[in-house]
Amino acid sequence: MTKKSKFFKEFIKERKTVGAISPSSRFLTRKMMAPIDFDKADVIVELGPGNGVFTKELLLKMNPKAKLLSFELSNNFYEHINANINDDRLVLINDSADRLEHYLAIEGIHKVDYVVSSLPLAVIPNEVKEKVLNSCVKLLGEDGTYIQFQYSLNARKLLQSKFKEVKYKFTVVNIPPAFVYSCSN
Numbered sequence: 001m002t003k004k005s006k007f008f009k010e011f012i013k014e015r016k017t018v019g020a021i022s023p024s025s026r027f028l029t030r031k032m033m034a035p036i037d038f039d040k041a042d043v044i045v046e047l048g049p050g051n052g053v054f055t056k057e058l059l060l061k062m063n064p065k066a067k068l069l070s071f072e073l074s075n076n077f078y079e080h081i082n083a084n085i086n087d088d089r090l091v092l093i094n095d096s097a098d099r100l101e102h103y104l105a106i107e108g109i110h111k112v113d114y115v116v117s118s119l120p121l122a123v124i125p126n127e128v129k130e131k132v133l134n135s136c137v138k139l140l141g142e143d144g145t146y147i148q149f150q151y152s153l154n155a156r157k158l159l160q161s162k163f164k165e166v167k168y169k170f171t172v173v174n175i176p177p178a179f180v181y182s183c184s185n
């Protein structure tokens with residue numbers, strides 16, 4: 001089975017949480033990485049890695065001492081990444097992103113430089129969204145950046161209610177076309 005058909009199968013099974021019919025394109029990957037200064041990125045958190053398209057690129061660009069904590073709710077995607085990516089800098093967590101603070105505390109981490117989120121904000125429950133974003137705001141402080149892609153501008157108001165600065169860019173070279181937000185306080 002190809003990567004795309006595996007992804008589509010997971011979309012059919014977990015429609016409410018996967019939120020996309022295929023993995024992100026390399027163009028969207030590039031746009032998601034663009035706000036990151038990898039020289040200053042000691043701790044990166046990834047939310048919703050799916051089959052690991054951004055995970056691989058982050059690990060490729062991260063410095064040798066940096067750490068990546070990736071939260072994936074789907075068991076199938078978690079198993080896929082576990083079987084295909086072997087890197088000591090990656091801490092892969094098979095749980096919901098709203099338990100972010102709990103897992104970071106276990107790792108002794110209280111400050112994050114970047115959050116790279118693929119969470120489908122349009123379909124996940126409000127209480128999960130609130131908890132995730134509040135934790136991200138707290139952990140990113142004034143120097144960190146929250147990067148999020150979405151297929152519409154529906155999340156703009158929510159993100160503006162959490163972050164002082166919310167910028168976005170549009171990429172048509174993805175199925176479907178996507179907006180990439182870059183948010184900071």
Ligand SMILES: C[S@@+](CC[C@H](N)C(=O)[O-])C[C@H]1O[C@@H](n2cnc3c(N)ncnc32)[C@H](O)[C@@H]1O
Binds near residue numbers: 022095
């Ligand atoms: C739109 S897919 C993106 C996958 C991949 N990053 C990409 O760009 O191709 C969204 C991902 O978020 C995951 N997800 C949804 N809700 C989640 C949650 N509460 N915590 C962690 N992951 C979640 C889904 O299982 C899925 O892998």
